[in-house]
Amino acid sequence: MMSDITKQSLSELVKNIKEKKLSSKEITKAFIDRSQKSKELNVYISEDYSSALEKAKKFDEKPNLDLKLPGIPIAVKDLFCTKNVRTTAGSKILNNFVPTYESTVTQNIWNEGAILLGKLNCDEFAMGSSNETSFFGNVQNPIDKNLVPGGSSGGSASAVAGQLTPITIGTDTGGSIRQPASFTGIVGLKPTYGSCSRYGIVAFASSLDQAGPMAQNVKDCALLQEIISTYDSKDSTSIDFKRNEYSKELTKNIKGKKIGIPKEYRVDGMPKEIEELWQKGIQYAKDCGAEIIDITLPHTSYALPTYYIVAPAEASSNLARYDGVKYGFRAKGENLIDMYEKTRSEGFGAEVQRRIMIGTYVLSSGYYDAYYLKAQRVRKLIKNDFDEVFKKVDAILTPSTPSSAFKIGEKKDDPVSMYLNDIFTVPVNLAGLPGISIPAGHDLKGYPLGLQIIGKAFDEQNILNIAYAMEEKIGFKNKINDWWIK
Amino acid sequence: MSKVKSEYLINRKDNQYEVVIGLEVHAQVTSESKLFSTSSTKFGAEPNTQVSLVDAAFPGMLPVINEFCVKQAIKTGIGLNAKINNRSVFDRKNYFYADLPQGYQISQFKDPIVGEGKVILDMPEGQKEIGIERLHLEQDAGKSIHDLDPQSTYVDLNRSGVALMEIVSKPDLRSPDEVSAYIKKLRSIMRYLGTCDGNMQEGSLRADVNVSVRAKGSKDLGTRCEIKNVNSIKFMQMAINYEANRQVDLIEEGKSIDQETRLFDTRKNETRSMRSKEDAHDYRYFPDPDLLPLEVSNEFINRLKSEIPELPDDKKKRFIKDFKVSPYEANILVSDIDTAKYFEEVVTKMGKNKDIKLAVNWITGELFAVLNDKNLEISQSPISSKNLAILINLIKNGTISGKIAKTVFEIMMDGDKDPQKIVEEKGLKQQSDPKALEALIDKIINDNRQKAIEYKQGKEKLFGFFVGQAMKASGGKANPQLINEILKKKL
Numbered sequence: 018m019m020s021d022i023t024k025q026s027l028s029e030l031v032k033n034i035k036e037k038k039l040s041s042k043e044i045t046k047a048f049i050d051r052s053q054k055s056k057e058l059n060v061y062i063s064e065d066y067s068s069a070l071e072k073a074k075k076f077d078e079k080p081n082l083d084l085k086l087p088g089i090p091i092a093v094k095d096l097f098c099t100k101n102v103r104t105t106a107g108s109k110i111l112n113n114f115v116p117t118y119e120s121t122v123t124q125n126i127w128n129e130g131a132i133l134l135g136k137l138n139c140d141e142f143a144m145g146s147s148n149e150t151s152f153f154g155n156v157q158n159p160i161d162k163n164l165v166p167g168g169s170s171g172g173s174a175s176a177v178a179g180q181l182t183p184i185t186i187g188t189d190t191g192g193s194i195r196q197p198a199s200f201t202g203i204v205g206l207k208p209t210y211g212s213c214s215r216y217g218i219v220a221f222a223s224s225l226d227q228a229g230p231m232a233q234n235v236k237d238c239a240l241l242q243e244i245i246s247t248y249d250s251k252d253s254t255s256i257d258f259k260r261n262e263y264s265k266e267l268t269k270n271i272k273g274k275k276i277g278i279p280k281e282y283r284v285d286g287m288p289k290e291i292e293e294l295w296q297k298g299i300q301y302a303k304d305c306g307a308e309i310i311d312i313t314l315p316h317t318s319y320a321l322p323t324y325y326i327v328a329p330a331e332a333s334s335n336l337a338r339y340d341g342v343k344y345g346f347r348a349k350g351e352n353l354i355d356m357y358e359k360t361r362s363e364g365f366g367a368e369v370q371r372r373i374m375i376g377t378y379v380l381s382s383g384y385y386d387a388y389y390l391k392a393q394r395v396r397k398l399i400k401n402d403f404d405e406v407f408k409k410v411d412a413i414l415t416p417s418t419p420s421s422a423f424k425i426g427e428k429k430d431d432p433v434s435m436y437l438n439d440i441f442t443v444p445v446n447l448a449g450l451p452g453i454s455i456p457a458g459h460d461l462k463g464y465p466l467g468l469q470i471i472g473k474a475f476d477e478q479n480i481l482n483i484a485y486a487m488e489e490k491i492g493f494k495n496k497i498n499d500w501w502i503k
Numbered sequence: 504m505s506k507v508k509s510e511y512l513i514n515r516k517d518n519q520y521e522v523v524i525g526l527e528v529h530a531q532v533t534s535e536s537k538l539f540s541t542s543s544t545k546f547g548a549e550p551n552t553q554v555s556l557v558d559a560a561f562p563g564m565l566p567v568i569n570e571f572c573v574k575q576a577i578k579t580g581i582g583l584n585a586k587i588n589n590r591s592v593f594d595r596k597n598y599f600y601a602d603l604p605q606g607y608q609i610s611q612f613k614d615p616i617v618g619e620g621k622v623i624l625d626m627p628e629g630q631k632e633i634g635i636e637r638l639h640l641e642q643d644a645g646k647s648i649h650d651l652d653p654q655s656t657y658v659d660l661n662r663s664g665v666a667l668m669e670i671v672s673k674p675d676l677r678s679p680d681e682v683s684a685y686i687k688k689l690r691s692i693m694r695y696l697g698t699c700d701g702n703m704q705e706g707s708l709r710a711d712v713n714v715s716v717r718a719k720g721s722k723d724l725g726t727r728c729e730i731k732n733v734n735s736i737k738f739m740q741m742a743i744n745y746e747a748n749r750q751v752d753l754i755e756e757g758k759s760i761d762q763e764t765r766l767f768d769t770r771k772n773e774t775r776s777m778r779s780k781e782d783a784h785d786y787r788y789f790p791d792p793d794l795l796p797l798e799v800s801n802e803f804i805n806r807l808k809s810e811i812p813e814l815p816d817d818k819k820k821r822f823i824k825d826f827k828v829s830p831y832e833a834n835i836l837v838s839d840i841d842t843a844k845y846f847e848e849v850v851t852k853m854g855k856n857k858d859i860k861l862a863v864n865w866i867t868g869e870l871f872a873v874l875n876d877k878n879l880e881i882s883q884s885p886i887s888s889k890n891l892a893i894l895i896n897l898i899k900n901g902t903i904s905g906k907i908a909k910t911v912f913e914i915m916m917d918g919d920k921d922p923q924k925i926v927e928e929k930g931l932k933q934q935s936d937p938k939a940l941e942a943l944i945d946k947i948i949n950d951n952r953q954k955a956i957e958y959k960q961g962k963e964k965l966f967g968f969f970v971g972q973a974m975k976a977s978g979g980k981a982n983p984q985l986i987n988e989i990l991k992k993k994l
Contacts, residue, residue, distance in 0.1 A: 098563045111562065118556060120563060217563040223792035252565050253794050331792050334595050337606020338560040342658070353656075357599055380597070380787035389789060 022047035023180040027089065027237035030183055034080070034087050041080070041088025041132065045073035048090050048134060052181045057501040058157045060172040060181055062095045063103045064135040072132045084130035085244055092182040094173045095136035096143055097123045097228070098217040102133065106219040107141040107151040107169075110339045110346045110364030120217025121252070122186060122228045122245045129244050134182055138172030141366045142336065143193055143221040145169050146438040147428065150368040155425050158201055159497050160464055163425045167197030167418075167438075170231065174201040177231050178495060184232045184241050188218060190225045191324050192418075192442025195454035198231055199417035199467025202456040202495035204238045204484070205231045207442075209474045210449035211256030214249030220335040222328040223254070225446045235455065235485040240264035242477060261478045269486040272306035276470075276483070277410035281317035282441055284419060290460045291416050298414055298457055298468040298487070305486040310410050314402040319395045320444040325436060326379050326392035327447070332369075333376025339364065371432065400448040407473045412483055415441050417454040417467035441469060451477045455484045456493040463496050511678030512719060513751045519719040520754075522747040523727075524676035524712065525636075528689060530668045530699040531643070531707040532575045538642050538666035539566030539609065546705050550659035558664040560604035565793050568593075572666040573797065575698040576616050576640050577807050579668055582692045582814055583635050585620025587804050591639075593794045597787040602645035602658050610669075612788040615639035616797065622692065623816060624684040625834055633685055634673030643667050668699065674713065674724065679740035686710070686736050687838065691815050695840045709734040714746045716754070725750070726760040730767050730774055742767040746774045818843055826850065826859045835867055841882045842866070848888035849895070858899045865895055869912055885916045894922040904983060907931050935982040937989065940973075943981070944989050947972045958994055966990065 022044055025033070033039040049066045069090055076088040098104045098116035105111045119127070127133070140150040148156040148171025156171040158164035159179035166175040170187030174197035177185050187194040189207035198205025206229045213228040220226060230241035243264050248257040278299060283292070299309055341347035341360030348363050350356030365373070379388035406413065419440055428435045445452040451474070454467040468487070472480035513520040537544055540557035557564045580587050594612040595605075617638035624631045645663035649656050670689065676682050690701035690708060701708050710733055715725035730746060733739045745767075750760050764783070765774040790796075813821070815837045822833040837843045849862050870891065874881060894911060897903045903911065903926055911922045911931060926932055934940060947969060948955050958965040973986045 098561075104562070106562070114562065116561070116563075118561070215563070216565055219562045220793075251567060253567050254792075330789060334597050334607055334787070334789070337597060337599065338562070338604060340599060340601075340606060342601050343559055343604055344561070353601055377787065380789055382785050382787070385787075385789070 023051045026233050027183045030089060035082050041073040041076040045069050045090040045132060048181060054502050055179055055181055058175050058179055059154050060138050060156055060176045061135045062105055062138050062153045065102055065133050069132050069134050081130060086129040086131040088130055089183060090132045090134045091126060092134040092137050092176055092185055093123055094139050094170050094187045096139055096188050096219045099123055107139045107153060109152040112346055114345050118217060121214035121249045125245050125247055137176050140169035141369050143169040143188055143190055144368050144372055146196060146435050149429050150366055152366060158422055162500055164422045165425050167200035169193040170197050173231050174198055174203060177203045177233060184237050186228055186245060187231050188226055188228050190221050190328060191446050192439040194229045194231060195417050195442050195452060195469060196438055198454045200422035202465030203231060203233055204235055204455050206238050206242055206453045208246060208477055209451045211254055212246045214252040214255050216249055216251040222331040224331060225328055235481060235488045236267060239267050239481045258475050263478055263481055266478055267485050268482050269489060271483050271486045274307045275310050275410040276302050276307045277310050277312035277406055277413045279312050279314045279413060281314050282415045287419050294458045294466050295416050301487045301490040302414060304490050312406045312410060316398045316402050317444055320399055320447055321440055323392045323395045324443040324447060326388050329372040329376035330380050330389050333373045336373055396447050399444055403448045403450060412480055413471040415469045417441060417469040421460045421464035421466055445471050450474055451480055453480050453484050455488055457491050513747055515751060515755050520716045520751045521719045522677060523674045523715045523724060524682055524743060525674035526672045527711040528670040529709050530670060530693060532572050532666035532668055533698055533700055534571050534666055536569055537664040538569055538572050540664050544665050548661055554660040558660055566609060574807055576668050577804060578696045579693060579698045580617030580638055581808055581811050582696050583620035583622060585635055586618035588616055588618055589799055591616040591797045593791045594788045595791045598784050602647045604663060608642050609791055610641035611639035622688050624688055626684060633675045636671040636673050638668055638670045641667050641669055679743045682739055683736045691838050695812055695814050703735050706734060712739055712742060714743055716747050716750045726762050729764045731764055733767050738767060738769055741772055742774055745772060828863055832863050845881050845888050849892045852889050852892035853896055861895050885919060887919050890915055890919055890922055897922055901933060901935060903931055903933050933982045934977050934980045935985060937985060940981060940985055941989055943976055944973055944993055948993060955994060
């Protein structure tokens with residue numbers, strides 16, 4: 018029953034392995050088979066199937082069943098450096114790059130017995146909201162043909178929704194886990210900044226980037242978060258706080274929890290179905306025994322412009338190392354400057370170049386104070402908004418995105434409308450808070466819609482609990498008919 | 504010596520110009536590993552053998568501050584009598600170059616780790632205080648090698664990421680001599696602290712020199728030019744001299760001075776324009792988001808303060824007070840920590856009945872001459888402080904004469920031999936037995952009756968002849984003082 022295997026949640030797979038009802042090889046083979054039939058989704062940039070089968074065989078020979086991910090095959094976003102496996106960040110400039118080292122987050126997964134299936138497609142350097150900026154092409158959303166999966170962790174989201182990997186990890190700088198999770202009907206958590214190590218993750222915007230789990234349900238998501246969140250002295254922004262055993266401590270009892278509803282998230286032009294979904298979410302939370310409180314986050318409308326100054330500024334500097342000198346793609350040039358210009362013009366795609374230019378501009382002398390410095394001040398105000406509100410509430414409930422998934426190409430030539438996708442997710446990154454998106458319903462087209470729960474810093478357990486409780490009330494079922502499998 | 508005499512002024516017809524100089528000294532922090540990575544900092548290794556993934560800026564690699572380097576910077580700040588900032592920030596200085604793998608240098612821009620301080624210079628006309636503007640930590644870049652291949656440039660990243668302290672002075676320096684004294688003083692302080700070895704040949708200490716000129720007596724600062732990356736005191740002095748005269752000539756011709764960055768050509772002894780102010784890089788400084796602001800508590804700073812050794816200024820005061828050496832001698836003895844250490848060891852090992860004046864003379868005389876001759880540091884001295892102390896005691900207690908001591912000193916150099924043993928083995932002990940010397944002198948007078956008579960008749964010069972004969976007869980070992988006494992008695 019190979020097809021049944023890929024339908025199983027992570028918890029079910031782990032249970033079946035521990036009870037020896039399934040071998041790692043059977044599971045690995047099932048996901049590989051389905052992946053091979055799913056090339057049309059274009060979720061993989063690099064496949065590592067034969068190596069995965071080898072590792073599965075080895076695992077089965079000497080299975081360590083005490084591990085949390087015993088012999089579980091997992092594909093990961095191609096922003097995580099994986100030792101001896103090509104890592105591209107979705108860019109031509111790293112097309113040939115094979116790291117000699119492993120990111121801390123992926124190492125944590127392998128330490129628990131997981132096996133790498135391959136590297137998943139994403140927007141180039143995680144810059145995008147539709148996975149259309151990848152050098153390796155669009156990713157199809159399993160929900161419907163020619164539908165974007167969201168971005169930047171679009172390959173990751175489609176892979177989980179399409180059952181090509183039981184769980185995965187993505188990265189989230191302005192919504193890159195939560196928005197695609199919402200577009201594909203899965204669960205995605207952006208942890209508190211400093212919770213997961215950034216060591217070995219190709220950097221986009223260092224003060225915002227955070228790795229996080231993506232899964233079919235909240236329980237799997239909690240387990241994965243428990244595994245990937247570790248203090249790491251190799252990342253100076255990693256924070257040494259007491260981490261919960263999120264999956265063990267998971268509870269549906271959220272009675273008396275105070276949940277805030279921020280009025281500023283009711284934006285102009287938001288589709289009626291999003292508003293209805295939100296109201297339904299509020300009702301579900303009430304049904305779970307939570308108390309609903311109206312709150313205000315007055316600086317919300319400044320979050321998006323702030324983000325589009327801070328993130329490109331950091332990116333323009335972070336991406337300076339891709340210069341053709343040391344590794345990656347190099348174009349021939351007459352001299353050093355000519356080589357730089359050609360390498361970076363040919364190696365980076367249009368969106369990445371746009372953001373490098375924005376970032377360079379806002380950091381330039383004469384503009385720094387007006388843009389970058391002001392943005393940092395506004396960022397502080399946004400964080401203060403949350404700090405104020407969290408004196409009164411335990412969590413905040415909002416829609417994850419202002420719309421459901423859109424068609425491939427629909428917003429490609431309109432960057433501003435594309436950027437608006439992140440309007441509900443971006444403030445969370447700016448404030449360094451944890452946020453989780455859970456699937457909560459469908460729009461009229463049958464496309465999934467997500468709700469976001471935002472928590473206090475380091476309070477992942479609380480938002481996982483709320484998500485867990487609401488998940489049961491919502492009873493979401495993803496409508497996937499395997500349209501791409503002939 | 505009058506003050507005016509030592510002033511450094513540039514004269515043109517009726518006009519006199521004063522030169523205003525400020526230095527940005529780049530001092531390599533003495534540390535095993537780099538500022539943000541664990542690679543070794545050892546000098547002279549094969550190219551690209553001391554490069555970590557962080558130093559080469561591989562994707563996803565992150566800097567982690569080396570606490571030791573922070574301590575070194577704070578200690579240096581304390582040594583410069585400077586304010587240590589409890590909070591400092593690392594910024595990125597963005598520019599593209601092949602030997603800058605990250606595409607930015609991690610430095611400190613707005614909030615350096617060390618604020619204002621001062622150093623005291625001992626100039627011939629007296630002491631002069633030079634203000635320190637700031638000290639900050641930053642990464643060194645790699646090295647581009649352009650002359651290995653006609654077509655390509657080679658890059659060596661061994662130096663990439665090595666910790667530097669940039670020490671910025673106020674524009675308080677007025678002459679090449681003051682610049683020399685300032686650099687030497689900085690180097691001395693850092694060597695005392697063990698925070699920078701000060702080795703200019705290996706590039707551990709180099710400076711950007713800011714030069715401007717103004718009419719003598721004027722309070723306004725002229726337009727300055729920055730001479731980049733000068734790596735010896737001599738070159739700094741030459742560059743300043745050339746540059747100051749160039750600027751004065753421009754003013755005299757009624758032309759204006761452009762603010763620009765210049766290079767010093769050591770072969771032609773001239774400075775050349777490198778880039779003008781308009782072409783200056785826009786470095787787009789911003790706080791490095793990979794690093795949190797650097798916070799150091801007062802307890803941390805105080806702990807480091809308690810680890811600071813006695814520094815040259817204090818040591819000098821103590822030497823003058825305790826050892827009664829002259830300020831001039833004290834300066835020589837304290838300027839280098841190893842010299843001071845050697846001197847104090849000799850003093851200690853000489854024991855109770857010591858002759859410090861003699862020790863100073865032997866160290867600054869004979870020993871320095873040998874070290875100079877053999878191009879050795881005092882730490883590599885072929886004669887240990889212990890044996891030099893013994894030698895000086897042998898002179899002091901009359902066992903050997905100063906002249907014999909020089910012979911013993913020569914022999915000591917070969918394998919740091921114990922002077923006591925040399926004296927015994929070679930039979931160099933001074934003859935101080937009055938009876939034996941009297942006999943010896945009687946014989947000489949007898950053998951030279953005629954000369955003795957001439958002496959008595961008033962030819963006093965002949966006294967020296969008799970001393971010489973006596974010394975010769977004793978093989979140079981006779982106690983000269985006794986010879987003198989006996990001769991005076993007998994002649």
